[in-house]
Amino acid sequence: MTRESYRAQLEQLREDVLYMSEVVTERFRTALSALEQRDEDTAWDVIEGDGEINELYLDLEQDCIDLLALQQPVASDLRFIAASFKIITDLERIADLATNIGDYTLEAGEERYPDVDVQGIGDAVLGMVEDAMRAYADEDVDRCRAVARLDDEVDASCEHASDGVVRNLIETELDGPVDTDVNALMDDVSRLLLTIRDLERVGDHAVNIAARALYMIENDDELIY
Numbered sequence: 001m002t003r004e005s006y007r008a009q010l011e012q013l014r015e016d017v018l019y020m021s022e023v024v025t026e027r028f029r030t031a032l033s034a035l036e037q038r039d040e041d042t043a044w045d046v047i048e049g050d051g052e053i054n055e056l057y058l059d060l061e062q063d064c065i066d067l068l069a070l071q072q073p074v075a076s077d078l079r080f081i082a083a084s085f086k087i088i089t090d091l092e093r094i095a096d097l098a099t100n101i102g103d104y105t106l107e108a109g110e111e112r113y114p115d116v117d118v119q120g121i122g123d124a125v126l127g128m129v130e131d132a133m134r135a136y137a138d139e140d141v142d143r144c145r146a147v148a149r150l151d152d153e154v155d156a157s158c159e160h161a162s163d164g165v166v167r168n169l170i171e172t173e174l175d176g177p178v179d180t181d182v183n184a185l186m187d188d189v190s191r192l193l194l195t196i197r198d199l200e201r202v203g204d205h206a207v208n209i210a211a212r213a214l215y216m217i218e219n220d221d222e223l224i225y
Contacts, residue, residue: 006071010080013063014137017084017091020056021133024091024098025126027053028202031101032122035108035195043105046098053095060088076216083216087136090205090212094129097198097205104191113168113192116161121199124154128206136213141220147210148223151203158200162193 027046034042064085067073073081128147135143169189211223 009063009067009071010077013060013067013081013084016056016060016063017088018133018137020053020060020088020091021129023056024053024095025129025133027095028098028101028122028126028129031098031105032119032126035101035105035122036119038105038108040106043102046102047106050095050099053092057088057092061085064088079216079219083136083212086212087209090208094202094205097202100198101195104195107187107191113165116165116192116196117157118161118192118195118199121154121157121161121196124150124157125199125202125206128154128203129209132206132209132213135210136216139213139217141214141217144210144214144217144223148207151207154203155200158196158203161196165189165192165196 027049030042031046033039034046064081067081068078071077128150131143131150132147134140135147169185207223211221214220214223
C-alpha cells in the first residue's frame with residue numbers, strides 16, 4: 001500500500017467517525033424531543049433506529065482492526081486509530097442511552113415533577129458530546145479540557161434534580177394519607193430518576209471522548225484517569 005493510500009484510509013476513518021457522531025447526536029436530540037412532547041411515534045423511530053448505529057459501530061470497529069493489523073501504525077497514527085476505536089464505543093453507548101429515553105417515553109405516566117429540568121440537562125450533555133467531537137475533528141486541546149470542566153456542572157445539576165425528586169416524594173407524596181396509586185407513583189419516580197441517571201452517563205461518555213481526543217493529540221492521559 002502506498003503512503004498516499006494509507007493516509008487516505010486514516011482520513012476516511014476520521015470522516016466516518018464524525019459521520020457516526022452526527023447520526024448519534026441527531027438520534028439523541030430526537031429522543032429528547034420525543035420525551036418532551038410525549039411523542040410515541042418518534043420514540044419508536046429512535047428505538048427502531050438503534051440497529052443502524054450498531055452496524056456503523058461494527059463497520060468502524062473492523063476498519064480500526066484492519067488498520068492496526070495490516071498497517072502496523074506507529075506513534076501519532078497509532079494513537080489516532082486507538083482513540084477513534086474508543087470514541088466509537090462511547091458513541092454506540094450514547095445511542096443505547098437514547099434508546100433508553102425512547103423506552104421511557106413509551107412508558108411515561110403522569111408528569112409529577114415538571115420543575116425538574118430534564119430538557120435543560122439533556123441539552124447540556126448533548127452540547128458536551130458535540131464539543132468533544134469538535135475537539136477530535138479539529139485536534140483542539142482547549143476544547144477537550146473545557147468539556148471535562150463542564151461535566152462537574154452537569155453532575156451537580158443531576159444530583160440536584162435527583163435529590164429534589166426524592167425529597168419531594170418523602171415530604172409531600174408519602175407524608176400522610178396516600179391519595180394516589182402508589183405503584184404508579186413509584187413507576188413515574190423511577191423513570192424520572194433513571195432518565196436523569198442516563199443523561200449524566202451521556203455527559204460521562206462525552207468526557208471519555210474528550211479524554212481520548214486529548215490523548216490522540218498530545219499523548220496526554222490527563223483526562224483518562
